[in-house]
Amino acid sequence: MLLKIKRVPTVVSNYQKDETVEEGGCGRNCLSKCCIDGATLPLYTCKNLNKSIGEKSEAPVKFLESLVLGEWEDRFQRGLFRYDVTACETKVIPGKYGFIAQLNEGRHLKKRPSEFRVDKVLQPFDGNKFNFTKVGQEELLFQFEASSDDSRIQSFPCIPLEADSPSVVAINVSPIEYGHVLLIPRVLDCLPQRIDHKSLLLALQMATEAANPYFRLGYNSLGAFATINHLHFQAYYLTMQFPIEKASSLKITSTNDGVKISKLLNYPVRGLLFEGGNSIKDLSDTVSDASVCLQNNNIPFNILISDSGRQIFLLPQCYAEKQALGEICSKLLDTQVNPAVWEMSGHMVLKRKEDYEEASEEKAWRLLAEVSLSEERFKEVNTMIFEAIGLSSHEVAEEEEEEQSSMNNGFIRVHCPSVKDEEACI
Amino acid sequence: MSLAEESSDSVFTEKEEEEESFNRRYTLWIKEALDELPHNFTITDPFLSGHPIVFASLGFLKMTGYSRAEVIGRNGKFFQGPKTNRRSIMEIREAIREERSVQVSLLNYRKSGSPFWMLFHMIPVFGRDDGKVINFVAVQVPISGRDHHHRKLTSVGDDVSSLDHSELVFGSCRREVCFGNFVQHQDHRALPVECDDDEQGLEDWEYCEASESEKLRAAEAINNVLSVLTRYSELSGRLVCGKRCCLRGVDCLSSSLVISLGRIKQSFVLTNPCIPDMPIIYASDAFLTLTGYKRHEVLGQNCRFLSGVDTDSSVLYEMKECILKGQSCTVQILNYSNRKDKSTFWNLLHISPVRNASGKTAYFVGVQVEASCRNTESKELRPETKQLSVVGAVRVAVRSSFMVTC
Numbered sequence: 001m002l003l004k005i006k007r008v009p010t011v012v013s014n015y016q017k018d019e020t021v022e023e024g025g026c027g028r029n030c031l032s033k034c035c036i037d038g039a040t041l042p043l044y045t046c047k048n049l050n051k052s053i054g055e056k057s058e059a060p061v062k063f064l065e066s067l068v069l070g071e072w073e074d075r076f077q078r079g080l081f082r083y084d085v086t087a088c089e090t091k092v093i094p095g096k097y098g099f100i101a102q103l104n105e106g107r108h109l110k111k112r113p114s115e116f117r118v119d120k121v122l123q124p125f126d127g128n129k130f131n132f133t134k135v136g137q138e139e140l141l142f143q144f145e146a147s148s149d150d151s152r153i154q155s156f157p158c159i160p161l162e163a164d165s166p167s168v169v170a171i172n173v174s175p176i177e178y179g180h181v182l183l184i185p186r187v188l189d190c191l192p193q194r195i196d197h198k199s200l201l202l203a204l205q206m207a208t209e210a211a212n213p214y215f216r217l218g219y220n221s222l223g224a225f226a227t228i229n230h231l232h233f234q235a236y237y238l239t240m241q242f243p244i245e246k247a248s249s250l251k252i253t254s255t256n257d258g259v260k261i262s263k264l265l266n267y268p269v270r271g272l273l274f275e276g277g278n279s280i281k282d283l284s285d286t287v288s289d290a291s292v293c294l295q296n297n298n299i300p301f302n303i304l305i306s307d308s309g310r311q312i313f314l315l316p317q318c319y320a321e322k323q324a325l326g327e328i329c330s331k332l333l334d335t336q337v338n339p340a341v342w343e344m345s346g347h348m349v350l351k352r353k354e355d356y357e358e359a360s361e362e363k364a365w366r367l368l369a370e371v372s373l374s375e376e377r378f379k380e381v382n383t384m385i386f387e388a389i390g391l392s393s394h395e396v397a398e399e400e401e402e403e404q405s406s407m408n409n410g411f412i413r414v415h416c417p418s419v420k421d422e423e424a425c426i
Numbered sequence: 427m428s429l430a431e432e433s434s435d436s437v438f439t440e441k442e443e444e445e446e447s448f449n450r451r452y453t454l455w456i457k458e459a460l461d462e463l464p465h466n467f468t469i470t471d472p473f474l475s476g477h478p479i480v481f482a483s484l485g486f487l488k489m490t491g492y493s494r495a496e497v498i499g500r501n502g503k504f505f506q507g508p509k510t511n512r513r514s515i516m517e518i519r520e521a522i523r524e525e526r527s528v529q530v531s532l533l534n535y536r537k538s539g540s541p542f543w544m545l546f547h548m549i550p551v552f553g554r555d556d557g558k559v560i561n562f563v564a565v566q567v568p569i570s571g572r573d574h575h576h577r578k579l580t581s582v583g584d585d586v587s588s589l590d591h592s593e594l595v596f597g598s599c600r601r602e603v604c605f606g607n608f609v610q611h612q613d614h615r616a617l618p619v620e621c622d623d624d625e626q627g628l629e630d631w632e633y634c635e636a637s638e639s640e641k642l643r644a645a646e647a648i649n650n651v652l653s654v655l656t657r658y659s660e661l662s663g664r665l666v667c668g669k670r671c672c673l674r675g676v677d678c679l680s681s682s683l684v685i686s687l688g689r690i691k692q693s694f695v696l697t698n699p700c701i702p703d704m705p706i707i708y709a710s711d712a713f714l715t716l717t718g719y720k721r722h723e724v725l726g727q728n729c730r731f732l733s734g735v736d737t738d739s740s741v742l743y744e745m746k747e748c749i750l751k752g753q754s755c756t757v758q759i760l761n762y763s764n765r766k767d768k769s770t771f772w773n774l775l776h777i778s779p780v781r782n783a784s785g786k787t788a789y790f791v792g793v794q795v796e797a798s799c800r801n802t803e804s805k806e807l808r809p810e811t812k813q814l815s816v817v818g819a820v821r822v823a824v825r826s827s828f829m830v831t832c
């Protein structure tokens with residue numbers, strides 16, 4: 001049975017139309033062969049980072065952040081966005097976790113909804129559908145890459161768009177917050193929306209390079225509310241903690257490369273947290289292995305890269321499937337909230353005033369609980385993942401005892417392993 | 427003005443300001459009085475760029491192995507290191523942003539590089555009359571893992587009457603206690619545990635719970651420091667207290683906004699269009715360096731003090747129109763500085779309205795670029811991009827800072 005849901009896709013580019021076939025030779029200054037000759041874009045190269053150094057001070061705005069914000073503000077003043085996101089009211093919902101709600105009536109078009117297949121996480125790239133080679137060049141901010149040598153950060157104001165695999169940062173014309181951009185690895189290679197090791201590493205490098213814990217990157221797989229089947233990550237600035245970042249976690253195990261894997265506790269969504277590793281690449285590769293496993297097993301998921309690239313949340317979900325099977329109650333459906341990575345992290349964009357006024361921690365929790373995998377299913381998925389990462393299941397001890405030492409402000413602490421855990425290899 | 431000059435000038439301004447504002451609030455005798463306290467503590471000023479330490483107690487210096495000169499002006503993160511728990515760092519950061527207290531165990535590093543665990547207890551200190559956060563006071567009580575070792579060892583079949591049982595930590599999550607090393611020590615009855623052994627393992631502890639008595643000590647220290655500050659603030663007439671006594675005034679920026687704005691190293695000001703004559707409510711250090719004025723000379727003033735005889739009035743008119751319409755604009759305007767040479771300079775000024783979380787315009791931002799020193803180096807951002815990046819950074823800071831529910 002083919003599972004489909006109807007929803008209005010988010011418009012991320014001013015050139016994204018209904019899914020019709022393009023006539024040749026567009027004259028719109030896009031990235032396809034028709035327009036790309038002679039196109040130039042600033043290039044930002046970061047060094048191939050090994051391990052991020054601790055912050056030594058209240059870090060001044062770094063170069064990459066200035067580049068993103070400066071170019072974004074330029075497009076903002078040129079009117080390239082569909083609305084002024086800073087004019088959208090936003091608030092923190094009172095409660096222990098501080099879910100963030102935004103009233104954004106302009107994000108979702110009053111359009112006919114499109115059909116999305118939600119039963120296949122892996123779908124081949126379709127050049128006829130909208131993809132990022134069709135964006136106008138004015139929507140691109142700069143090229144981003146990691147250099148092969150260890151030299152310092154370089155930036156070149158005007159580099160021709162290479163024919164060989166430039167990765168670009170573009171604006172999202174329906175932003176959730178100020179500075180909302182898309183990172184599109186190797187845009188001209190037309191990769192479908194699926195995680196591969198090289199691309200996730202690039203995303204992690206961008207997070208590390210930005211060196212701002214309030215600049216996160218996110219990823220939605222197909223079936224987990226990705227709108228466009230062309231590989232991309234999203235990012236934006238929000239200077240406060242996401243609820244998911246406040247959730248406590250319990251360590252499950254560590255890989256041989258020092259990557260620590262924990263599971264989330266006391267959070268409506270069940271998920272894994274990856275951190276540490278002897279290098280950024282080790283952390284990235286472990287998460288990629290896990291993601292590829294989910295993809296191959298047709299399990300939709302979202303990824304949140306947080307804390308300047310030090311923490312990666314992997315969140316499998318099943319909301320779309322439930323929706324297609326008619327298992328979601330109409331009250332939730334009526335909010336028209338599509339729980340993608342930002343919603344999973346606790347940033348809820350609401351389109352109806354009543355949902356915004358009546359937003360509560362309880363409601364947010366209830367929505368996200370529907371999105372999460374069940375405990376049994378989550379355990380099954382973890383087993384699959386650990387096998388794929390190369391950890392046999394007997395090395396992975398499941399925790400029973402939870403130690404909670406909550407403080408006045410309600411934060412719950414990170415725990416350390418109990419006796420049974422892997423540390424027995426003394 | 428080269429970048430190097432700019433930065434050394436602003437550091438100089440900062441050091442002066444640190445002294446000035448701390449003494450003005452608490453009088454010149456405050457440091458002596460604080461030095462009489464036995465506790466380990468630091469006092470920071472969120473309104474100075476970088477949220478630096480403005481006072482460090484002798485106990486703190488002894489604990490960390492630094493001299494006073496090495497510590498004053500640093501941000502608290504200076505004492506953190508690679509194994510400091512990220513969650514704890516985040517908690518402290520959020521407590522600062524939300525202007526509330528926090529108590530958390532934290533791994534810090536001494537000057538020698540050796541790590542140690544301590545109970546970190548921080549509180550905001552408010553101005554009594556304006557509800558602003560004047561300082562943050564942080565107390566550090568070392569948590570001695572070795573002592574706990576001793577207690578665990580002596581508790582096995584020994585006389586425990588002398589022990590303070592409240593210090594035995596239940597459900598301790600320190601690895602030594604749970605398994606491995608503890609067993610080892612029990613066999614050998616090795617007392618005391620060697621310093622190196624101890625410190626080798628403790629970096630990897632995920633957490634280190636403080637005992638009840640350590641927590642009490644922290645609370646006591648906080649109270650003592652707060653009493654001294656309160657007493658001396660009474661002498662100067664600018665009272666402080668531990669609780670916010672009145673709602674922060676409309677034109678008072680939150681410390682978290684000030685901290686965010688402090689990260690932006692270019693020259694800019696924020697003005698409030700809702701107050702008559704649209705006064706400056708924030709000025710960056712770089713603005714002060716560029717114009718040669720002191721902070722207290724510009725806050726509350728309209729920007730017109732920068733204009734003079736030869737300033738083109740039609741340009742001023744153009745700016746006024748944009749402000750009324752709520753639009754951005756860029757103008758080239760002749761400004762008069764208060765620098766030693768009282769020179770004039772061409773200011774490529776960009777102004778733009780800035781909204782807060784309610785979606786309404788709360789401020790106007792003005793970003794100044796001295797026309798003569800526009801950087802044409804190819805490796806730098808284009809000057810236009812650099813100027814706009816300030817606007818962007820201000821937008822992010824303003825929007826987020828108003829979302830805190832107090």
